Amino acid sequence: MLQEPISLRAHLVRNRRANEPCDPELIDILLDLSAAAKMISREVNRAGVGELCGAAGGTNATGDDQQKLDLYAHDLVVGTLRQTGSVCGIASEEDADLIAPSEAGYASNYVVCTDPLDGSSNIDVNVTIGTIFSVYRRKSLSGPATLDDFLRTGREQVAAGYFTYSASTMLVYTTGNGVAGFTLDQSTGQFLLSHAEIRTPARGRIYSCNEGNTSKWDEPTRKYVESLKRRNPETGRPYTARYVGSLVADFHRNLLRGGIFLYPADHSDPSGKPQGKLRLMYEANPIAMLIEQAGGAATDGEQPILDIQATDIHQRVPLIVGSRDDVEEYLSLL
Ligand code: AHM
Numbered sequence: 001m002l003q004e005p006i007s008l009r010a011h012l013v014r015n016r017r018a019n020e021p022c023d024p025e026l027i028d029i030l031l032d033l034s035a036a037a038k039m040i041s042r043e044v045n046r047a048g049v050g051e052l053c054g055a056a057g058g059t060n061a062t063g064d065d066q067q068k069l070d071l072y073a074h075d076l077v078v079g080t081l082r083q084t085g086s087v088c089g090i091a092s093e094e095d096a097d098l099i100a101p102s103e104a105g106y107a108s109n110y111v112v113c114t115d116p117l118d119g120s121s122n123i124d125v126n127v128t129i130g131t132i133f134s135v136y137r138r139k140s141l142s143g144p145a146t147l148d149d150f151l152r153t154g155r156e157q158v159a160a161g162y163f164t165y166s167a168s169t170m171l172v173y174t175t176g177n178g179v180a181g182f183t184l185d186q187s188t189g190q191f192l193l194s195h196a197e198i199r200t201p202a203r204g205r206i207y208s209c210n211e212g213n214t215s216k217w218d219e220p221t222r223k224y225v226e227s228l229k230r231r232n233p234e235t236g237r238p239y240t241a242r243y244v245g246s247l248v249a250d251f252h253r254n255l256l257r258g259g260i261f262l263y264p265a266d267h268s269d270p271s272g273k274p275q276g277k278l279r280l281m282y283e284a285n286p287i288a289m290l291i292e293q294a295g296g297a298a299t300d301g302e303q304p305i306l307d308i309q310a311t312d313i314h315q316r317v318p319l320i321v322g323s324r325d326d327v328e329e330y331l332s333l334l
């Protein structure tokens with residue numbers, strides 16, 4: 001008999017029956033996000049002929065130039081979650097403030113954090129971009145979520161994942177019980193299970209970082225990256241360099257193949273407080289939950305990303321993430 005492909009909905013319902021922490025409300029949120037992603041995917045595929053190419057003319061809360069597609073993706077993700085009332089609050093990289101739910105969301109138990117369009121610099125050149133999300137159970141009892149519902153550690157995430165818009169559109173997600181990947185079947189509009197139980201190799205062969213920033217890194221990080229060009233203990237050959245400049249794309253490749261991604265702190269920062277570029281709540285935390293669930297590790301150089309207590313919804317962190325042995329080796333050199 002022909003094996004039926006497993007749809008995202010079927011996978012989520014099956015996990016719920018298996019007592020995964022995946023209740024009907026959480027399932028609705030993941031299906032809402034996948035509905036928004038399908039629409040973003042459609043616009044990404046016709047970005048060159050549509051009206052969504054180029055800069056929007058403003059900047060976001062952390063000073064990045066906003067592209068038209070950044071705002072389109074933000075409106076779609078936020079609009080979908082507000083319309084269904086599946087969340088009681090949203091934090092987006094593209095909005096300085098917390099976003100209130102629709103009244104229907106007051107009774108929801110969950111908040112969502114999102115980078116609606118990751119890899120903005122790659123939009124106009126047709127290179128892989130994505131949407132990243134993270135879900136927490138609220139601490140407050142009812143009504144719109146409060147800041148305390150968001151300022152937590154990443155360990156408290158109940159779900160995290162991303163969509164990639166590339167040769168195919170994919171969803172990779174976890175609800176804390178392993179990582180699964182789905183590919184969008186454009187003909188039926190369904191996300192179908194294509195990568196069950198993703199595990200990342202314990203030692204990778206790839207390193208990914210913006211080496212144009214070498215002069216801004218601390219000495220141990222510079223030495224570590226130089227050492228990768230000499231010898232991989234597993235292969236005896238140098239590591240391979242791969243860097244797209246979209247976190248979702250770089251992370252996705254390394255997750256499947258094994259490797260290490262680094263966006264270290266900028267030590268040339270005149271404030272004297274070296275920070276990373278990537279955002280804790282929208283990028284680092286969801287990526288860290290995924291990699292830990294796949295057997296890898298994520299650190300800011302001092303502690304696991306998932307143990308960092310958030311103090312600001314837009315805070316930035318250094319992010320070093322990937323295969324367990326590679327991240328441990330990096331830490332041993334610090
Ligand atoms: P964005 O969310 O505004 O697109 O910015 C984050 C992106 C990441 O996807 C990527 O890893 C990083 O910025 C690339 O930065 P750089 O161009 O400095 O290498």
Ligand code: MG
Nearest residue numbers: 115118119283
């Ligand atoms: Mg991003």
